Structures are given as C-alpha cells and as structure tokens.
Amino acid sequence: MFRVQLIAAGKALLLIVLAVALQVLVVSRVSVLGVTADIFLIFTVVVAMSRGSMHGAIFGFVAGIMADIAFMETLGLRSFIYVLTGYLVGMAVLRFGTTNAWGVLLVAGTASLVAQMLYGIVQYAMGPRAGFFTMVAAQILPEMVLDALITVPVYLLLARLRVIPVHRAGVGAARSGAE
Amino acid sequence: MxxxxxxxxxxxxxxxxxxxxxxxxxxxxxxxxGPVHAVQEAGASLLSPLQSWGAKVAEPFQDGYQWLKTLWSAHQRAERLEEELQILKGEAIKLEEQGEENLRLRGLLDLRDKGTYPDGTDFKVARVIGKSPTRWQAWVQIDLGSADGIRAGLPVVGATPAAGEVLAGKGLVGKILSVTEHTSQVQLITDSESSVMAKIQGSRAEGIVEGSVSGDLIMDYVDRDVVVESKLVIVTSGYGPVYPADIPIGIVASVGEEDVNIYKEIEVRAFVDFRVLEEVMVLILPEGTTASSTWTTAAPTSTTTAPTSTTAAPTSTTSTPATTVQPGMGR
Known part of the structure; x- marks a missing residue:
C-alpha cells in the first residue's frame, strides 16, 4: 500500500517537473489566439479527474506554487486557485463521472474558465488593467478554449502511458472510484 | 465512501x-x-538556467515558426494585394470607360448645341443595346421607345471617338425605323436601303447619300459640272421629310466620274464610326411637322436648288416631296 502511494507520489512529482519544463521551455513561447496555455492548470485538471479531489487539490497546491515561482507572481495566488480547481474538478468527476473525451473537454474548459475568473477577480480587486469584458474576450475565453483543447490529448496520452490511472477513464469507474 | x-x-x-x-x-x-520572496527568488533563480537553456533550444524553432508565420502572412498579404489590384484595375477600366462615355456624350451635346434644328426639337440620348447581325442590313437597337416619345422616322445623330478633324466622330447616324414601347430600331445611313438628301459645303453641290451592303457611303446624283474637291464636308440638305438641314454626314473621300454617267459618284467617309457606336441622340421633332418645313436656318438658301436634286432622283423615295413621314419607309 505504501509502495503504491509512493509510486503515485513519484508520478505526481514527475508531472510537476514535466509541467514546469513544458511551461518554461515550450508553452510560454507559443502564443495561440493571443494567449498561452496554462500547463499547470491542465495537469491539475488531469490529476484531479484521474485521481480524485484530494490528489487534485494537493497537486494543484504544489503546481500553483511552481507556477507562482515560474511566472514571478504573488506566491500563493495560483496555488489557491489551483487547489480550488483541483478539488472542484475531482468532486465533479466523482459526482458526474464524465471522463470520456467530450467530458474531459467540458470539464477542462469549465475548470479553466473558473480558474481564470478567480484569477481575474483577484487582478480586478488589485486594480483593473483593462475592462472586464475586454479581458473576457481577449484572455479568458481564448485560454479556456486552448486549455480545453490541450487537456484532451494530454489526458489520453498520460492515461495511455499509465502515468495516471487508466481504470478511472471509464464513467462507471469514476463513479465507483472513491478516494 | x-x-x-x-x-x-x-x-x-x-x-x-x-x-x-x-x-x-x-x-x-x-x-x-522577506523570506517568502527569498524563497520565490531562489526558485526563480533555479528555473532561470532552464529558461535560458530553453530559450536557446527553442530559438531555431521559434525562428522557424516566425518564418512560417511571416510566410503565411506574406502569402495572405500578397493575396489581399492581388485582390486590391484587381479591384483597382476594374476601377481604372471603369473610369476609362466613363471618360470615353463622357467624351461621346459631350460630342452629342456639341451636336445639339451647334446644329440647326427645327423649333421645338427635343433631344434624347439613348444607349445602343443591339446591332444588326448581318451586313445585309445596317441597324442598331436603342433603349428608348414609344414610352419615351420616340416615333418612327425621327432622325438620329451620334458621336464616336475619333481623332483629328474637328467634326470627326460626330454626325448623322440614321433614322428611327420601328418602335416598341421601350426600344427602337435605328436604320443607319450605311444601310443599303437608306438614302439621305445631302449637300457638299463649299461647292453648292447636292445629291443623295446612299448606303450599301459593303458599308460604304456613296453620294450620287451630283451634277457633273459642279466642282467637288476631296475633304469637303457633306451635310444634310434638309429637303427630305426626315432629316433637318446641316447635320454633318462625312467628308468627300474621292470623286468618281464615268463617261456614261451624267452624275458624279462621290465616295463619302462618314464622321461616325458605326462599328463602335454606343450612344446616340434622337432628335424628337415636333409632331405633325417635317424637318424640311420647319427648319430655321440654311433652308432659304437651298430652296432654289432643291428642285434640281429632287427631280434628279425621281425614283428615290427620299426625294419624293412627301409631307408625312411613313414609318419605316420615309427616306
């Protein structure tokens, strides 16, 4: 049992390192629709969908701290958002069990939307740099689409590579898979 | 759970x-x-080599991506410019067309202003919408008809682009042959059935300008003893029931005399280029009058010579002193 948990923790750590590398080396240099994808958030969603809300929250916390460091942002801001996102996604999957490709797309899009809205509210509270609707049109919606589109292949790839549990990819498994 | x-x-x-x-x-x-910022800075400094290494590794790919992006945008720009070029070319052609149309219409106005027409004559500009398909007939169809006040027998003048001489391009086209509500058929003076009473300016010679199947204009029934030089201007004499006086027809191209013929046969070069006729002007003469009976100038000086030309061509319907216009028949 301890070995299994250790392997899971190792995989999660591997995902964190992979997320940092991908974000720093690749994703931050590629702009699509004027925005860049948030690999930390995508991985948090993937982990939360495959391993449940607690793992999602923990992964989100660590990924958030790494993101804050990588993006040179206020430490704790993204970890707060990702903890919430990871937890809510895990709860949603446990509740609705939507882990097919369309489900992943929908959950990832919603998660990205929620995360960005939270982030936007914080930014807005600290002093808005642009109009709310401008940000929605220029940042939130394009990134939501981009994150959602990237999450699906990432999820399928990680499931195929067995980095995340395969047995949870099915609806029934998601319903029965308790923490 | x-x-x-x-x-x-x-x-x-x-x-x-x-x-x-x-x-x-x-x-x-x-x-x-503070310690939190110190931790963050330490983390950032750990990541910075990775970032700079990443930047170096990514640079060629970024350059390639940028190159592709530039290529794509250049391709799109080229397509857009090509479209714009086509539009501008179209505009230029349109403007050129409008310029030419302007010149032609100005020519028609010139004809209206400088011509001598019966009192109450109205002028209507029409667009040529059709032409005779064969050389056996020479006619054009215009976009005005009875609804516009057009009736058979009305004279038609025109202006076509031509360089050189003062009157070049502007002159007599023909007469209305038949009319529908919105279109009319204009018999050209080059039609083999057409004949126009004419005179040569500067020589007092008079005759009848006739068309032919070949499209040439011949002025016949000119007395042999009258001296006619080439390049003299031929205008309508105004004797017939259709054409008012002094409408330019063309110039004398060559003068032919045969021993067996008691008349000169003069080859006429028309002012109007009938091949490129696009607009014409219909002279709407007051109804119930004939051109010959109502002209304002030039007629008195010609009245004495009129009998000679009318009698000279007794078989020509044009020379017949008909007072009413026969639609499609009057000459």
Whole structure:
C-alpha cells in the first residue's frame, strides 16, 4: 500500500517537473489566439479527474506554487486557485463521472474558465488593467478554449502511458472510484 | 465512501486553502527582502538556467515558426494585394470607360448645341443595346421607345471617338425605323436601303447619300459640272421629310466620274464610326411637322436648288416631296 502511494507520489512529482519544463521551455513561447496555455492548470485538471479531489487539490497546491515561482507572481495566488480547481474538478468527476473525451473537454474548459475568473477577480480587486469584458474576450475565453483543447490529448496520452490511472477513464469507474 | 475518509479529504482541502491564503498574505505583507520572496527568488533563480537553456533550444524553432508565420502572412498579404489590384484595375477600366462615355456624350451635346434644328426639337440620348447581325442590313437597337416619345422616322445623330478633324466622330447616324414601347430600331445611313438628301459645303453641290451592303457611303446624283474637291464636308440638305438641314454626314473621300454617267459618284467617309457606336441622340421633332418645313436656318438658301436634286432622283423615295413621314419607309 505504501509502495503504491509512493509510486503515485513519484508520478505526481514527475508531472510537476514535466509541467514546469513544458511551461518554461515550450508553452510560454507559443502564443495561440493571443494567449498561452496554462500547463499547470491542465495537469491539475488531469490529476484531479484521474485521481480524485484530494490528489487534485494537493497537486494543484504544489503546481500553483511552481507556477507562482515560474511566472514571478504573488506566491500563493495560483496555488489557491489551483487547489480550488483541483478539488472542484475531482468532486465533479466523482459526482458526474464524465471522463470520456467530450467530458474531459467540458470539464477542462469549465475548470479553466473558473480558474481564470478567480484569477481575474483577484487582478480586478488589485486594480483593473483593462475592462472586464475586454479581458473576457481577449484572455479568458481564448485560454479556456486552448486549455480545453490541450487537456484532451494530454489526458489520453498520460492515461495511455499509465502515468495516471487508466481504470478511472471509464464513467462507471469514476463513479465507483472513491478516494 | 467512508465517513472518516471524506472528513480527511475535506481537512486536507481546508489546510491547503489556508496554506495558500497564508502564503498569499505573507507575500503581500512581507517586504521584498522577506523570506517568502527569498524563497520565490531562489526558485526563480533555479528555473532561470532552464529558461535560458530553453530559450536557446527553442530559438531555431521559434525562428522557424516566425518564418512560417511571416510566410503565411506574406502569402495572405500578397493575396489581399492581388485582390486590391484587381479591384483597382476594374476601377481604372471603369473610369476609362466613363471618360470615353463622357467624351461621346459631350460630342452629342456639341451636336445639339451647334446644329440647326427645327423649333421645338427635343433631344434624347439613348444607349445602343443591339446591332444588326448581318451586313445585309445596317441597324442598331436603342433603349428608348414609344414610352419615351420616340416615333418612327425621327432622325438620329451620334458621336464616336475619333481623332483629328474637328467634326470627326460626330454626325448623322440614321433614322428611327420601328418602335416598341421601350426600344427602337435605328436604320443607319450605311444601310443599303437608306438614302439621305445631302449637300457638299463649299461647292453648292447636292445629291443623295446612299448606303450599301459593303458599308460604304456613296453620294450620287451630283451634277457633273459642279466642282467637288476631296475633304469637303457633306451635310444634310434638309429637303427630305426626315432629316433637318446641316447635320454633318462625312467628308468627300474621292470623286468618281464615268463617261456614261451624267452624275458624279462621290465616295463619302462618314464622321461616325458605326462599328463602335454606343450612344446616340434622337432628335424628337415636333409632331405633325417635317424637318424640311420647319427648319430655321440654311433652308432659304437651298430652296432654289432643291428642285434640281429632287427631280434628279425621281425614283428615290427620299426625294419624293412627301409631307408625312411613313414609318419605316420615309427616306
């Protein structure tokens, strides 16, 4: 049992390192629709969908701290958002069990939307740099689409590579898979 | 799900949220030299070599991407410019067409202003919408008809682009042959059935300009004893029932005399280029009058010579002193 948990923790750590590398080396240099994808958030969603809300929250916390460091942002801001996102996604999957490709797309899009809205509210509270609707049109919606589109292949790839549990990819498994 | 496991999960979640908020608060409260910022800076400095290495590795790919992006945008720009070029070319052709149309219409106005027409004559510009398909007939169809006040037998003048001489391009086209409500058929003076009473300016010679199947204009029934030089201007004499006086027809191209013929046969070069006729002007003479009976100038000086030309061509319907216009028949 301890070995299994250790392997899971190792995989999660591997995902964190992979997320940092991908974000720093690749994703931050590629702009699509004027925005860049948030690999930390995508991985948090993937982990939360495959391993449940607690793992999602923990992964989100660590990924958030790494993101804050990588993006040179206020430490704790993204970890707060990702903890919430990871937890809510895990709860949603446990509740609705939507882990097919369309489900992943929908959950990832919603998660990205929620995360960005939270982030936007914080930014807005600290002093808005642009109009709310401008940000929605220029940042939130394009990134939501981009994150959602990237999450699906990432999820399928990680499931195929067995980095995340395969047995949870099915609806029934998601319903029965308790923490 | 076991109850204690759910509580454990919620506990972890609450702890993580609190930890995040604590970090957030510390980040906001602490100065730049505080421990939280120091941790962040340390993390950032750990990542910076990775970032600079990443930048180096990514540079060729980025350059390639940028190159592709530039290529694509250049391709799109080229397509857009090509479209714009086509539009501008179209505009230029349109403007050129309008310029030419302007010149032609100005020519028609010139004809209207400088010509001598019966009192009450109205002028209507029409567009040529059709032409005779064979050389056996020479006619054009115009876009005005009875609804526009057009009736058979009315004279038609025109202006076509021509360089050189003063009157070049402007002159007599023909007469209305038949009329529908919105279109009319104009018999050209080059039609083999057409004949126009004409005179040569500067020589007092008079005759009849006739068309032919070949499209040439011949002025016949000119007395042999009258001296006619080439390049003299031929205008309508105004004797017939259709054409008012002094409408330019063409110039004398060559003068032919045969021993067996008691008349000169003069080849006429028309002012109007019938091949490129696009607009014409219909002279709407007052109804119930004939051109010959109502002209205002030039007629008195010609009355004495009129009998000679009318009698000279007794078989020509044009020379017949008909007072009423026969639609499609009057010459």
């Amino acid at each position: 076991p109850r204690n496991k759910l509580a454990w999960r919620r506990g972890v979640f609450v702890i993580l949220i609190l930890a995040s908020l604590a970090l957030l608060t510390l980040s906001f409260r602490q100065t730049e030299s």
